[in-house]
Amino acid sequence: xxxxxxxxxxxxxxxxxxxxxxxxxxxxxxxxxxxxxxxxxxxxxxxxxxxxxxxxxxxxxxxxxxxxxxxxxxxxxxxxxxxxxxxxxxxxxxxxxxxxxxxxxxxxxxxxxxxxxxxxxxxxxxxxxxxxxxxxxxxxxxxxxxxxxxxxxxxxxxxxxxxxxxxxxxxxxxxxxxxxxxxxxxxxxxxxxxxxxxxxxxxxxxxxxxxxxxxxxxxxxxxxxxxxxxxxxxxxxxxxxxxxxxxxxxxxxxxxxxxx
Numbered sequence: 001x002x003x004x005x006x007x008x009x010x011x012x013x014x015x016x017x018x019x020x021x022x023x024x025x026x027x028x029x030x031x032x033x034x035x036x037x038x039x040x041x042x043x044x045x046x047x048x049x050x051x052x053x054x055x056x057x058x059x060x061x062x063x064x065x066x067x068x069x070x071x072x073x074x075x076x077x078x079x080x081x082x083x084x085x086x087x088x089x090x091x092x093x094x095x096x097x098x099x100x101x102x103x104x105x106x107x108x109x110x111x112x113x114x115x116x117x118x119x120x121x122x123x124x125x126x127x128x129x130x131x132x133x134x135x136x137x138x139x140x141x142x143x144x145x146x147x148x149x150x151x152x153x154x155x156x157x158x159x160x161x162x163x164x165x166x167x168x169x170x171x172x173x174x175x176x177x178x179x180x181x182x183x184x185x186x187x188x189x190x191x192x193x194x195x196x197x198x199x200x201x202x203x204x205x206x207x208x209x210x211x212x213x214x215x216x217x218x219x220x221x222x223x224x225x226x227x228x229x230x231x232x233x234x235x236x237x238x239x240x241x242x243x244x245x246x247x248x249x250x251x252x253x254x255x256x257x258x259x260x
Contacts, residue, residue: 006144006203007196010137013152014195017136017159018129022185024160025167029181033168037240040232042161044241047228048248049158050132054217054224056256057139057151059084062213065142069207080214087218091131095226129187131219132159133194138216141199142209150259154252159188 004012027033034042059080066076132155140148163184170180202212232241 006141007199009145009148010140010195010199010203011192013140013148014133014136014155014198015192017152017156018133018188018191019185020156020159021129021163021166021188022181024163025181025184027164028167028171028177028184031177033171034164036235037237039161039165039168040235040237041240041244043165043228043232044244045248046158046161046244047224047232047241048245048250049154049252050220050224050228050248051245052249052252052256053135053151053154054220056253057147057154058135058213058217058220061142061147062210062217065213066210069210076210079210083211083214084218084221087131087215087220088222089218090215091219091222092226094130129159129162129190130194131216131223133191134198135194135216135220136191137195137198137200138202138212139198140195141202142213146259150252150256153255153259155191157251158248159191163188 062080062083063076066079070076070079136148136151136155139151142148166187167180167184170183171177175183198212198216202209229241229245232238232244
């Protein structure tokens with residue numbers, strides 16, 4: 001794999017991470033669904049992985065990359081801060097402009113009522129998975145196998161409980177087991193698209209490297225704050241969710257130091 005181009009590494013890495021949504025949803029095919037508390041713990045784990053990845057795999061390397069380009073101490077911090085805000089704003093804009101449906105808060109966005117419910121769910125999960133693929137692609141595009149592998153492993157780990165959560169929620173909406181699994185698996189396929197985009201941008205233009213890294217971090221931070229954490233706290237399982245977040249954070253930190 002070390003002989004592959006950053007673009008190909010970004011695609012394969014994000015594809016593998018996205019495929020973990022299908023792996024995580026497999027239990028629904030056998031009628032085995034975890035309790036609500038266990039699902040909230042798993043989603044908390046996903047949030048912890050994404051939080052650690054945002055800072056240790058994206059924001060800190062973005063500061064290093066910006067620092068190598070500018071001698072002024074304020075410039076690197078300003079670039080990274082602005083790119084984080086742009087990343088958060090980008091996902092917020094997608095959340096506003098694209099019709100989609102959340103499992104608890106219902107339909108949102110323009111023309112939502114005219115679309116079939118299954119596609120509203122698919123669009124919602126696409127909004128949330130795209131930043132993850134983008135982050136993996138940016139990691140490979142910026143630093144090759146060494147920079148992208150911890151991100152791909154971490155995002156893949158957190159995609160498994162997300163895939164299960166999506167499939168279980170679809171079962172609750174009346175979808176048959178096979179279709180619930182298929183939709184959950186399909187939502188992971190957007191990640192290679194983000195991976196190609198992220199790897200391509202930073203591989204083609206070195207000055208864009210700190211912007212790409214921090215933008216991807218901001219996009220993931222929005223998903224953590226806007227979607228995952230509120231979802232884990234709705235059923236009074238915040239203690240389990242926080243435990244999951246702590247475990248996910250330290251595992252991702254360990255992977256990043258060990259593999260990066």
